Amino acid sequence: MENRHLQMLLASCGFYQGGIDGVLGPITQAAIRAVEAKHKDAYTFDPTTTFEKRRETAAVQACLNELGFDAGDVDGWHGVNTEEALNAYLFKQINGHEETIDRTPLPSPAGGGTIPKQNTVGTVYGTPGPAIEAQLVRLEFPFDFRIDWNLRQKTNKIRVHKDCAPQLEKALTEIRNHYGEARWRGLGLDRYAGAYNHRKMRGSNNWSMHAYGCAIDFFAAPNGLRTRCPGALFCGAEYKDFLDIMEANEWLPAIRLWGKDAMHFQRARL
Template sequence: MDTRTLQQLLAAAGYYAGGLDGDFGPKTFAAMLAVEAKHADGYTFDPTTTTEARRHTACAQACLEELGHAPGTIDGWVGANTTEALNAFLFQTINGKPEEIERAPLPNAPRVSSIPSQSEVDRVYGTPGAQIKSRLTMIELPFKLRIDYNLRQSTNKITVHRDCAPQLEKALIEVRDHYGAEAMRDLGIDRYAGTYNHRKMRGGSKWSMHAYGCAIDFHHGPNGLRTPCPQALFCGPDYKAFLDIMEANEWLPAIRLWGKDAMHFQRATL
């Protein structure tokens, strides 16, 4: 997180009134301390005991949260949620209005009668917030996935809606059986980028499928929200089996639903 951008966020959130000069001086430091004091309960770590870069990123995440851009957990790591929250902030700052991202269905988009459409998820999965949280469950895989925003960490535990968990667990085990650990790592398929997140859709006003616990992301960088085929990594031939397995288990690839956001899979049709 560069200092000038951090100063922009601090100023927008009302903590900083100095110049946007990229100089991390006393005023910027004081503003960061004020953010840390206000959001102490929201930080997942002690910001005074980490690197300067991680501390600045966490401060930016706290500001983005205040400004309504849903950066995810205040953990100091730059993942997909933090990146897209910052994109949303910068777009609105420059253009004076929120970004709108079109998700028009492709003519051959998958249609699966056994799962709800996005317009039906409230009725089928529940209402985002307390009701969805009460219906979440944890999958424990027999192998680990690397955390996309911090590849030194890994997990075999994934939290999703209880009505989506069996299909996701089966799909991921089949993906592992098909590719094997080494190929999954080489291809980046094992880079887990998140599931449940109580937030609105990026570039839209409706609830994200992540807020229902029926979405999962992998390998954000080359498969981003605005990246179409053939530029997205997951559009390559080596990834066809991955997409096929996920789709066969009712977890539909966004790249096959609306032609972008290849990192994203959801158990809902358009």
């Protein structure tokens, strides 16, 4: 994130009238404090007790959310949700319309059997919102994942839909046992980038599979939304077993569904 992007967002939300010069002087700082005051209930931390860069990131998140570009929690950590929300905002600023993300299915996409189709998940899992939230369960693993956007933070809990939980628990346990702790961590397979999230699909008005609790992301930066093989890290030979195990347990890799977004796995076929 560039400083001028922060200023652009502050201006778009009506907090900043200065130049878009990338200099975070007193006017920009005052605008950040104004965001904190307006959106204090949305902040998941006390911005007065942390370092300035985190406060800047949180102000970006709060402004993106206010403008309708879902950046997720206002936590001050620049993860994949913040990055993609910022990309969407900048695309619209430059082009005058929202970006359309191509998700054309591959000729023979992964999936089948008992896995529900993406266009019918609402009848299987429920309607995004309270109906889905009532069916979420929290898996608890005997090992930790690193939080992809803040590697100093760890968790052993992942929240997904109850009808997807047994398959995911089995898959992730098999993956860690298959690779062993050192290799699993060395390959970044422990870098958890998010699961349940009540938001729309990037570049679409349809609900994301994350909003149904049937999607999960890992190691976002080198496995981006628009990155195809061989550019995506997970296209490498050392990750084939990872993808195979996820798919065998009914969690389908997006890279095998529409050929991009390798970070993403879902219990829904096309």
